[in-house]
Amino acid sequence: MxxxxxxxxxxxxxxxxxxxxxxxxxxxxxxxxxxxxxxxxxxxxxxxxxxxxxxxxxLRIITLDVPSQDVISQDNVTVRVNAVLYFRVMDSAKAIIQVEDYYAATSQLAQTTLRSVLGKHDLDEMLSERDKLNADIQEILDAQTDAWGIKVTNVEIKHVDLNESMIRAIARQAEAERERRAKVIHAEGELQAAEKLSEAAEIIARHPAALQLRYLQTMNDMSNKTGSSSIFFPLPMELTEIFKALSSK
CATH class of the missing domain: 2.30.30 (SH3 type barrels.)
Incomplete structure (x- = not known):
């Protein structure tokens, strides 16, 4: 047995x-x-x-945290940038045969690509055009990992860290930009007010009676004020012309 x-x-x-x-x-x-x-x-x-x-x-989507990288922008500003990468294995045979460790290879490729792509842009573009930069990085990574059977589904830049001096410089630049806009808006308002006053002067010149109506309205407004002790007497424009004629003689 x-x-x-x-x-x-x-x-x-x-x-x-x-x-x-x-x-x-x-x-x-x-x-x-x-x-x-x-x-x-x-x-x-x-x-x-x-x-x-x-x-x-x-075969599930893998989340890869790309470590912070020191990047020198096109305008010679040093920043630290980190990102997150989402990818998945599409061809299991290629992922095992074509590369020794597809996870580590994808991580290293993501770090070098992040530095290469961001180094071609200015600091303002890094801060304001993240969607475009994410798409560029994803396209490059997807093309290079295709031979490994890897599909990069998404790339997101998480943080762009600046040193203290650069933060203060950006704050001063933003303050100067706000002051410039305020001055432009004030100047535009003055221009529009001058144009309206010029139009009103032309109308009054064509219709002298309109000036008398304005006098009466002003007197009414002043009399309605509480505690007002001012007395306003309108002076017709014809009298000023007479005084000018007498003074010239």
Whole structure:
């Protein structure tokens, strides 16, 4: 009985060792005596120990935090920039065969690409055009990782850190810009007021009675003020012309 039980136990043990269960989000890259054979999964698969080898590959989206990088902008400003990268494995066989460690390779490529792309732009573009920079970085990474079976789905620049002196310089620049806008708005208001006064003067010149009506309205406004002791007498423009004529004589 022992002679029969030992082979049976070995077969049962070998069968148990050969069983692999892969969830829906994983695939198994199978190698037969070192050579690529197939990609299997999900579900129950059989891997013969000693002859076949299986490498698990996760197909879910991976979040990669790109460490802070020192970047010199095109206008010679040094900043520290970090980002987050989202990618997933599209071809399990390429991800295992074409590159030793696709996670580490993607991380290193993201760091160098981040420095290269941002170094071609000014500081103002880094701060105001992040969507465009994100798209440029994603396009470059996606093209270079395609040979590894990797798909870069999204890139987001998280922080652009400046030193204290640069922050103060930007604050002074923003304050000067606000003062410039305030002066421009004030000058535009003065210009519009002058244009309206010029139009009113032309109307009054064509209709002298309008000036008398304005006098009466002004007197009414002054008389309605509480505690007002001022007395206003309108002087017709004709009298001023008479005084001018007499003074010239």
């Amino acid at each position: 022992i002679a029969y039980l030992v082979p049976v136990a070995l077969v049962v043990g070998l069968l148990i060792m050969s069983i692999r269960i892969l969830p829906e989000y994983e695939r198994g890259v199978i190698f037969f005596l070192g050579r690529f054979q197939a990609v299997k999964g999900p579900g129950l698969i059989i891997v013969i120990p000693g002859i076949q080898q299986m490498v698990r590959v996760d």
